Amino acid sequence: GDSVTQMEGPVTLSEEAFLTINCTYTATGYPSLFWYVQYPGEGLQLLLKATKADDKGSNKGFEATYRKETTSFHLEKGSVQVSDSAVYFCALIQGAQKLVFGQGTRLTINP
Amino acid sequence: ETGVTQSPTHLIKTRGQQVTLRCSSQSGHNTVSWYQQALGQGPQFIFQYYREEENGRGNFPPRFSGLQFPNYSSELNVNALELDDSALYLCASSLKRGGPYEQYFGPGTRLTVT
Numbered sequence: 001g002d003s004v005t006q007m008e009g010p011v012t013l014s015e016e017a018f019l020t021i022n023c024t025y026t027a028t029g030y031p032s033l034f035w036y037v038q039y040p041g042e043g044l045q046l047l048l049k050a051t052k053a054d055d056k057g058s059n060k061g062f063e064a065t066y067r068k069e070t071t072s073f074h075l076e077k078g079s080v081q082v083s084d085s086a087v088y089f090c091a092l093i094q095g096a097q098k099l100v101f102g103q104g105t106r107l108t109i110n111p
Numbered sequence: 112e113t114g115v116t117q118s119p120t121h122l123i124k125t126r127g128q129q130v131t132l133r134c135s136s137q138s139g140h141n142t143v144s145w146y147q148q149a150l151g152q153g154p155q156f157i158f159q160y161y162r163e164e165e166n167g168r169g170n171f172p173p174r175f176s177g178l179q180f181p182n183y184s185s186e187l188n189v190n191a192l193e194l195d196d197s198a199l200y201l202c203a204s205s206l207k208r209g210g211p212y213e214q215y216f217g218p219g220t221r222l223t224v225t
Contacts, residue, residue, distance in 0.1 A: 098167060
């Protein structure tokens with residue numbers, strides 16, 4: 001079945017550092033891809049999405065590009081802030097039904 | 112625009128009891144999905160409801176059941192609670208028309224089974 005594999009955490013960076021969180025997927029068709037963020041004690045918030053190959057999703061300084069040839073959707077940000085500390089989930093969906101999530105990557109940004 | 116809301120926020124139950132969790136979908140959305148998120152894990156799909164009918168189910172036993180109402184709100188019922196049912200239960204709503212079927216999540220209900 002479909003699956004998502006994320007970079008193991010936790011990840012700890014200093015403020016203004018460059019961030020990459022790796023995500024690869026396995027799917028039989030052509031899924032849409034998402035990054036969700038979960039702040040402490042909260043539900044999931046949609047961060048960005050891409051629906052087809054070579055699409056780039058972006059939001060709040062975060063970016064991810066849908067790479068069909070490498071089945072990847074890595075999350076990047078040029079300069080992280082303390083407020084970016086959260087758990088990040090990569091996910092895919094095919095059709096209208098279920099999201100398949102990775103295991104999550106906990107990110108901590110130190111001032 | 113009203114977002115997805117869930118109630119209650121927290122719940123403590125004893126093993127063997129039954130529980131009902133509630134979800135109100137985002138305005139204009141006709142589909143509700145439920146997920147279970149164990150501590151330190153990614154959410155796992157339980158089932159989805161569309162137009163008051165179950166529209167797909169994950170690998171969860173029949174003691175997990177649900178309902179969707181005409182106003183698209185939904186309930187998740189869990190019978191015969193087990194300790195492993197302790198988790199954050201997330202509801203997500205979406206609009207089943209066109210694509211890419213983005214799902215918007217509520218804040219979750221934290222269930223503790225003792």
